[in-house]
Amino acid sequence: MSGPIISEDMAELASAGQIRPALFLRVASTPVIRAWTGVSTFPVPEDSVETDENAVYRGVGLITNFPVVEALINGVAQRMEVGLSGVDAEALALFQGDKTDLIGRVANFGMMFLGPDEQPACSMWWYRRGIVDRRIIRRRNGSRYFGLSIGTGRTDRRRPHLSFWIDQEHQKQYPGDLGLSRLPLHQNRTRKWPRWSS
Amino acid sequence: MADAYSFATFPVSSLNWRRLGTVISGGPTLSGPGQLGKFDGGGWWGVELGGVVLETQAERRAWTALLLALDEGLGQIEMGYLEETPMSGTTARFAAAAADRATTVQIERQSGFSGPLQPGTPFSVANSAAYDRLHIVKRVVSTVGSVDTVEIRVPLRQAVALNQAVDFNAPRCLMRLDDPEGEAWPTFDGTWTGSVPRLRFLEVFPPPP
Numbered sequence: 032m033s034g035p036i037i038s039e040d041m042a043e044l045a046s047a048g049q050i051r052p053a054l055f056l057r058v059a060s061t062p063v064i065r066a067w068t069g070v071s072t073f074p075v076p077e078d079s080v081e082t083d084e085n086a087v088y089r090g091v092g093l094i095t096n097f098p099v100v101e102a103l104i105n106g107v108a109q110r111m112e113v114g115l116s117g118v119d120a121e122a123l124a125l126f127q128g129d130k131t132d133l134i135g136r137v138a139n140f141g142m143m144f145l146g147p148d149e150q151p152a153c154s155m156w157w158y159r160r161g162i163v164d165r166r167i168i169r170r171r172n173g174s175r176y177f178g179l180s181i182g183t184g185r186t187d188r189r190r191p192h193l194s195f196w197i198d199q200e201h202q203k204q205y206p207g208d209l210g211l212s213r214l215p216l217h218q219n220r221t222r223k224w225p226r227w228s229s
Numbered sequence: 230m231a232d233a234y235s236f237a238t239f240p241v242s243s244l245n246w247r248r249l250g251t252v253i254s255g256g257p258t259l260s261g262p263g264q265l266g267k268f269d270g271g272g273w274w275g276v277e278l279g280g281v282v283l284e285t286q287a288e289r290r291a292w293t294a295l296l297l298a299l300d301e302g303l304g305q306i307e308m309g310y311l312e313e314t315p316m317s318g319t320t321a322r323f324a325a326a327a328a329d330r331a332t333t334v335q336i337e338r339q340s341g342f343s344g345p346l347q348p349g350t351p352f353s354v355a356n357s358a359a360y361d362r363l364h365i366v367k368r369v370v371s372t373v374g375s376v377d378t379v380e381i382r383v384p385l386r387q388a389v390a391l392n393q394a395v396d397f398n399a400p401r402c403l404m405r406l407d408d409p410e411g412e413a414w415p416t417f418d419g420t421w422t423g424s425v426p427r428l429r430f431l432e433v434f435p436p437p438p
Contacts, residue, residue: 050265050266050267051266051267051268051270052266052267052268053268053270054268067270068251068268068269068270069268069269069270069271070269070270070271070272070273070432070434071270071271071273071330071384071386071434072329072330072386072387073270073329073330074328074329074330087329090270090434145270148332148333148380149270149271149330149332149382149384150330150331150332
């Protein structure tokens with residue numbers, strides 16, 4: 032990551048102990064899931080991640096376990112579970128789409144600071160990207176909890192929940208990339224490593 | 230449109246409006262007071278009513294019907310923002326369009342006002358597609374003739390158009406019941422007088438009809 036994370040004005044506000052972060056989650060499912068940590072709606076302009084010029088993010092209140100700002104050190108992969116606790120029916124409907132359409136989708140986490148007038152004081156910083164590999168729905172004491180398990184890479188020694196070695200899954204993450212499209216031609220065949228005679 | 234709470238039918242002995250939000254503190258530090266983070270993007274409204282008394286069977290039945298309609302928070306109700314001397318006979322409109330989440334707006338006082346808007350004045354935005362939303366003037370930025378540029382809280386819940394009506398006579402907010410402990414259901418004494426000590430409502434954000 033290069034360049035300033037936040038502007039000098041925001042750094043000054045942060046150093047004064049007054050910050051108004053607005054955190055955003057975007058999952059590239061169909062339809063796209065757009066949620067932010069405040070209430071009511073939040074229009075977000077088009078940029079490198081948000082491709083819809085009329086995008087509006089829905090407030091879902093406090094999102095638990097929102098990933099903190101951490102760098103991937105030495106390429107270590109991370110897994111995070113983003114949860115919405117105590118969601119109402121409208122918020123839950125955001126996430127209760129077709130499960131297969133959620134899994135394997137790109138999830139982006141963004142942040143911006145609001146000023147004292149509750150208006151954006153800097154541009155959106157999309158600071159983390161991952162892949163949704165599991166959807167979690169729980170009910171505890173009458174309260175709904177919805178979570179997404181999002182990984183930035185292979186995170187454990189065991190076989191991961193999701194593999195990308197079929198064309199359909201690969202297309203979800205990289206639409207239009209035909210790199211695995213001919214993989215079925217290699218099914219049930221044994222390829223021997225060539226032996227070169229000296 | 231949701232029904233309105235009738236303060237005439239169910240008078241209360243206490244009324245507490247407040248803006249709610251999510252503020253997280255990092256705790257005190259060695260070198261200063263520490264840092265506060267406000268995550269709510271402007272907050273939302275909550276109101277607590279206290280001391281509802283139900284003396285007749287008709288009142289008790291009407292209250293029960295109201296609770297069933299509120300449906301433990303899944304139903305909606307319009308709550309009026311009461312004042313000691315409410316405004317009446319005023320008409321006003323937005324003097325300029327404003328975007329969703331705007332906190333600075335221009336309001337034209339068309340009739341019935343004795344002077345410029347004052348900080349603390351409540352109003353609601355009447356939009357049938359997006360329900361009634363309560364806002365309060367935080368400060369008056371400037372006044373030019375009959376047009377006041379004011380800073381408001383909470384932010385606008387939807388974009389508003391030029392000349393869209395602004396209601397200062399009966400400001401109100403669409404809300405839902407917040408009663409996880411079941412305190413809205415009355416307790417009866419030996420004379421069949423029911424009492425509801427506390428009743429809370431929170432601003433609700435349904436999708437447009």
